[in-house]
Amino acid sequence: MSLLDQLNQDMKDAMKKKEKQRLSVIRSVKSLLQNEAIKHGAELSEEDELTVLNREMKQRKESLHEFEQANREDLVEKTKVEIELLKVYMPSQLSDEELQQIVKETIEEVGASNKADMGKVMGAIMPKVKGKADGGKVKQLVQTLLT
Structure with missing residues (x-):
């Protein structure tokens, strides 16, 4: 439907x-x-x-x-x-563990190593999690993992 x-x-x-x-x-x-x-x-x-x-x-x-x-x-x-x-009309949200796994995989995919690569990582992640995770939450997780 x-x-x-x-x-x-x-x-x-x-x-x-x-x-x-x-x-x-x-x-x-x-x-x-x-x-x-x-x-x-x-x-x-x-x-x-x-x-x-x-x-x-x-x-x-x-x-x-x-x-x-x-x-x-x-x-x-x-x-x-x-x-x-x-x-009710939004897709189900990713759990913290699922989101963290996606972020880690994406960081490895783009070869990011520091905060200067954050734009590349965010650009690659957001299409994957569109509607399934809050952008602010994704940003915060990427910042944490890139330090």
Whole structure:
């Protein structure tokens, strides 16, 4: 089942159950995916869909951070719920052990030996873990392993 089919099914379910916030998030994501497809002039690949979902997740995490700094508890709770709702459509996240293994293998592949090689390592890793690991977490792990 494609992501749009899943969103349509979940949207119907949310309407029946009168889950307003879930319905709002689903509609938002569905709209963004459709706009992206129109922009590309073709149906989106799974990778393109994942890019849109990642962008939305990142945006909400940044908003959450801002709301927490501003002590806006009402918006913090709303954003946390939206993040949890979005996670349903994201691929499962890599465990710390799996991520560390991928980072170690990639460091060996590119022959990195110090922090100056970090850009090469990150460029090689990110396509491998796209949507499956947080970029900040990957960066931190690469920095640790390159010292």
